[in-house]
Amino acid sequence: MSEQVKKSGAVEILHNHFPRVEGCDFHPEWVDEIKVNKSAVDRRIASLSGRRTVKKEWQAAWHLKAISCIDLTTLSGDDTPGRVRRLCAKARNPVRSDILEALGAQNLGLTTGAVCVYHEMIETAVNALRGSGIPVAAVSTGFPAGLAPLETRLAEIRASVAAGAEEIDIVISRRHVLTGNWQALYDEVKAYREACGEAHMKSILATGQLGSITKVAKASMVCMMAGSDFIKTSTGMEAVNATLPVSLVMIRMIREFYEKTGQKVGYKPAGGIGTAKLALQYLVLIKEELGDEWLSPNLFRFGASSLLGDIERQLEHFVTGRYSAANRHPIG
Numbered sequence: 001m002s003e004q005v006k007k008s009g010a011v012e013i014l015h016n017h018f019p020r021v022e023g024c025d026f027h028p029e030w031v032d033e034i035k036v037n038k039s040a041v042d043r044r045i046a047s048l049s050g051r052r053t054v055k056k057e058w059q060a061a062w063h064l065k066a067i068s069c070i071d072l073t074t075l076s077g078d079d080t081p082g083r084v085r086r087l088c089a090k091a092r093n094p095v096r097s098d099i100l101e102a103l104g105a106q107n108l109g110l111t112t113g114a115v116c117v118y119h120e121m122i123e124t125a126v127n128a129l130r131g132s133g134i135p136v137a138a139v140s141t142g143f144p145a146g147l148a149p150l151e152t153r154l155a156e157i158r159a160s161v162a163a164g165a166e167e168i169d170i171v172i173s174r175r176h177v178l179t180g181n182w183q184a185l186y187d188e189v190k191a192y193r194e195a196c197g198e199a200h201m202k203s204i205l206a207t208g209q210l211g212s213i214t215k216v217a218k219a220s221m222v223c224m225m226a227g228s229d230f231i232k233t234s235t236g237m238e239a240v241n242a243t244l245p246v247s248l249v250m251i252r253m254i255r256e257f258y259e260k261t262g263q264k265v266g267y268k269p270a271g272g273i274g275t276a277k278l279a280l281q282y283l284v285l286i287k288e289e290l291g292d293e294w295l296s297p298n299l300f301r302f303g304a305s306s307l308l309g310d311i312e313r314q315l316e317h318f319v320t321g322r323y324s325a326a327n328r329h330p331i332g
């Protein structure tokens, strides 16, 4: 492995051997005191691209790190066991062996962070990933709208855990945020957490539907109080999904929750993150705002269906000097 790739501590695969977030009692005053200065957020994000450029071996190392943090996702009405098996094969071997060898990274044990599917595909994914240590994440609670009856949503979580999902991505009821009913949001997420048992829970806020970034910040805080292991931006199916400004607001809430409780909550931007360049901007933001500890699959994931293909393409360019067609890097 090249010295820089090695020195960067590019990848550590620690699937799920990480304590659950406990959460805490509901503190309405923590929600009331939250205020977000939108222009300050926009200025901070505008300064991001000019502040740090990562080149050559360092860039390759960051790309490998990004891969280790991907929840490789397929959430489509026409998903088939065959597609899910191909996706799982890619999760096990995310980068072509000739590229890894050229990077000297063939012994890294590189995999994606998880594979993310609908409930019906859990069994296929669990079988295809057996022995790899890669967890299966299942979207749940009536994903993406979350408007099934509460008992149905809770039963879906329990069924997905019983089927072998180690991570459950729940969707919150957006109406609780839009009407400012923070107690109802807390109760809902806490009930989801209980239904998850030992499975890790990621709470999807659907930020593009919450009306304002102040509401995003407040909803983030409530979801963490209720015991979310991760907070996640989007289902990938809203009109607006993950953005850097929204991410800054959410990770500052993660920092604030850590300062208040000592509990480390993970972050998962999802939806529309399809290029290696954008992925690196997210990693820089995490590094600068939360520090290196959060740059690990235990505390950071990308929810993405096509990002891996672009990163592999950039890695191939790094080792060969040539760009290949995107269709030479199929995902599933």
Ligand SMILES: O=C[C@H](O)COP(=O)(O)O
Residues within 6 Å of the ligand: 073, 075, 234, 235, 236, 237, 270, 271, 272, 273, 274, 303, 304, 305, 306, 307
């Ligand atoms: O959570 C994952 C998203 O649904 C994936 O979104 P994407 O297809 O835009 O990468």
